[in-house]
Amino acid sequence: MTPVVEMRGVTKVYRSGSSTRTVEVHALSGVDLVIYPGEYVALMGPSGSGKSTLMHIIGLLDSPTEGQYSLGGEPVRGLGEAQLARIRNQRVGFVFQAFFLLPRLTALHNVALPLVYRGLPAAERLKRARKALESVGLGDRLDHLPSELSGGQKQRVAIARALVQEPDLLLADEPTGNLDSKSSDEIMELFDALHRQGKTIVMVTHEPDVGARAKRIVRLRDGKVADGGMA
DSSP, X not given: OXXXXXXXXXXXXXXXXXXXXXXXXXXXXXXXXXXXXXXXXXXXXXXXXXXXXXXXXXXXXXXXXXXXXXXXTEEOTTOOHHHHHHHHHHHEEEEETTOOOOTTSXXXXXXHHHHHTTTOOHHHHHHHHHHHHHHTTOTTOTTOOGGGSOHHHHHHHHHHHHHTTOOSEEEEESTTTTSOHXXXXXXXXXXXXXXXXXXXXXXXOSOHHHHTTSSEEEEEXXXXXXXXXXX
């Protein structure tokens, strides 16, 4: 089975400073990580452990300084921005703590937005967006603006927006961070259901009870995988 994510010796170094003095921060140091289709993985670790940097590299929002990374069997190092953007749009769905919904667009049009970049006709975009919203239990909120939705409903819209692309990989960065406990439980139940449907999910969280919902926990410390990197 071809892994969805395969990393070998991935290192990320951030450099800052002047020409006379450069400061290097090693965010990741030689990370090996393999994630197979259908897995549900939580990335956990203390602040500064590298988990957010790792997620950004997995989602092609950042590039490794050294090492090899293949997404769905396709090596991505050395690809240009246009190629990376195309792969992101087609293969990766993102769910963020802050939702990132456009305030002047309805739930339906927020969810349809990623499909614009695929060149689909408007009718097809809206049809797919409606189906995605129905799949997360918001079929009766299609015409609501973000300001008319609760925090949990906003996150459901964000999940629908990620799912509408039918991605190979669903990435969630602290998806319950802005929610109350009841809404958090509902969102985690939704992720559980998506996993049962065969979705590949990678979630960054610092909350033990959220991480415990995943089927595998990858723990990071000081930019290295301390445990769980290999299935």
